[in-house]
Amino acid sequence: MKFCRIRLLVTVSLFLMLFFLSTFAAAEGEGGSADGKGTVSVKKKKHVKKSAAASAKKAKGAKKSAASAEKKGTEDGGDGGSAAKAVVKEIRYWSNPDYTRISIAVDQEARYEAHQIKQNPADPYPSRIYIDLEGARLAPGLKEVPIGDGFLRTVRAAQYRPDxxxxxLDLEKIKDYKIFPLSDPNRIIIDVKGERPLEFSRLTEQIQPPPAAAAEVKKPEPREEKPRPVAKLKPGKIRRIVVDPGHGGHDSGALGANGIKEKDVVLAIGLKLAEKLRDLGIDVVMTRSTDVFIPLEERTAIANKVNADLFVSVHANASLNRSASGIETYYLNLAKTEKAAQVAARENNTSLEKVSLLQAILFDLMANYKINDSAHLAEEVQKALYKKIHGSYPTAKNLGVKQGPFYVLVGATMPxxxxxxxxxSNEAEEARLKSPEYQERTADGILEGIKGYISSLK
Ligand SMILES: [Zn+2]
Known part of the structure; x- marks a missing residue:
């Protein structure tokens, strides 16, 4: 009896399923096109195949030679072809002595393609670069950002197709450009490079968030100091230093097992360092002096804007290996070890994969990076900081000076x-980092290193 009842249930269920399936397919057929039901599913498959083919084409495009005018993003998670999901929220720019940096903020990862169009005499428009973000829509109110800094005239955004x-980017005169995605928050960075006329001395920043975003975007407040006119420093003179405590706001940085947040300890060290430098008569600009989030690309822009002579970013390390400990100082270059690449990935808030992407374009981005001076400054700071800490903590390790693709250093025009x-991530070091004495000692060590660097210039 039981068996019969089950069989009946199965038969009824099957019938109902078939009924619903046929009704659903018919509705799709009517809505989709004049074709029959079968065609609908075939069309769908085709669409999927087309997307896959397009992705394959894109991947191939990314491998094109550097000479190619076409640059394609390889961000994961892009869903080109489907309904628009990502919202393009904000466009910002920073004019620097030899490049202009554009940041396109998107609320989630989006696939993008960049193309450059050179002006031809019949074309009324200037040379331009355009970036298509697929599966994206424009936040209301976001349209045109006037720039006029010698490299770019304007940046415009429009809903080119529904998705x-x-x-x-309307160009004036540029040499090259590089495009690179950053995460958390998601944004696409375009560094446009060129050579400015010498009279260019006023470095500007323009922020144009849409009205809705304006309320939630907390504009960082770098100390208001009059930028000096761009001039070569007299040898041995370091007058202004930017101290950059890493992370802040929603970005806590590395977390210790006992609750220490990197953003808090590096801010404490940074504030102490700034005070000590000011006592020496050095002008200090902090990228942040409170618990606020400042994107990586903006930190170097602040240093360039105030014509700083040195840029010192202060961080605390972390490793999956809890016994890892010690002090290390980095300058910008390709990572020489997997470990250094991992540190850069963590500090860039990106994956190792994206660090590789950055490494591939790094040499073009760091053409004007003061690599020798930066290496020299790193040596002085590492030596003095280790000496200072080792004096009180004989177990402290000297991990030395290293190189890595840290985005916060990309574009800095000073050492x-x-x-x-x-x-x-190390229990003993976490406990030390928490103590004001250790923070003080660390600030003293970095200070001694900077002093060593300055006196070596004389
Ligand atoms: Zn950090």
């Missing part, structure tokens, strides 16, 4: 380094 946002003061 494609096109951002156009710039990133100090990994100690490991928050």
């Amino acid at each position: 494609v946002v096109r951002v156009v 710039s380094i990133l100090v990994e003061s100690a490991f928050v």
Whole structure:
């Protein structure tokens, strides 16, 4: 009896399923096209295949030679072809002595393609670069950002197709450009390089968020100091230093097992360092002096804007290996070891894969990086900081000066380094980092290093 009842249930269920399936397919057929039901599913498959083919084409495009005018993003998670999902929220720019940096903020990862169009005499428009963001829509109110800094005239954004946002950079005179995605928050960075006329002395920053975003975007407040006119420093003179405590706001940086947040300890060290430098009569500009988030690309822009002579980014290290400990100082270059690449990935808030992407274009981005001076500054700071810490903590390790693709150093026009003061992931070092005395000692060590660097210039 039981068996019969089950059989009946199965038969009824099957019938119902078939009924619903046929009704659903018919509705799709009517809505989709004049074709029959079968065609609908075939069309869908075709569409999927087309997307896959397009992705394959894109991947191939990314391998094109550097000479190619076409640059394609390889961000994961892009869903080109489907309904628009990502919202292009904000466009910002920073004019620097030899490049202009554009940041396109998107609320989630989006696939993009960049193309450059050279002007031809019949074309009324100037040369331009356009970036198509697929599966994206434009936030209301976001249209045109006037720039006029010698490299770019304007940046415009429009809904080019229902699911494609096109951002156009109207060019004045540029040499090259590089495009690179950053995460958390998601944004696409375009560094446009060129050579400015000498009279260019006023470095400007323009922010144009859409009205809705304006309320939630907390504009960082670098100390208001009059930028000096661009002039070569007299040898041995370091007058202004940017101290950059890493992370901040929603970005906590590395977390210790006992609750230490990197953003808090590096801010404490940075504030102490700034005070000590000011006592020496050095002008200090901090990228942040409170618990606020400042994107990586903006930190170097602040240093360039105030014509800083040195840029020192202060961080705390972390490793999956909890016994890892010690002090290391980085300057910008290709990572020589897997470990250095991992540190850069963590500090860039990106994956190792994206670090590789950055490494591939790094040499073009760091053409004007003061690599020798930065290496020299890193040596001085590492030596003095280790000496200072080792004096009180004989077990402290000297991990030495290293190189890595840290995005926060990309575009800095002055010697710039990133100090990994100690490991928050190591229990003993985490406990030390928490103490004001250790923070003081760390600030003293970095200060001694900077002093060593300055006196070596004389
Ligand atoms: Zn950090």
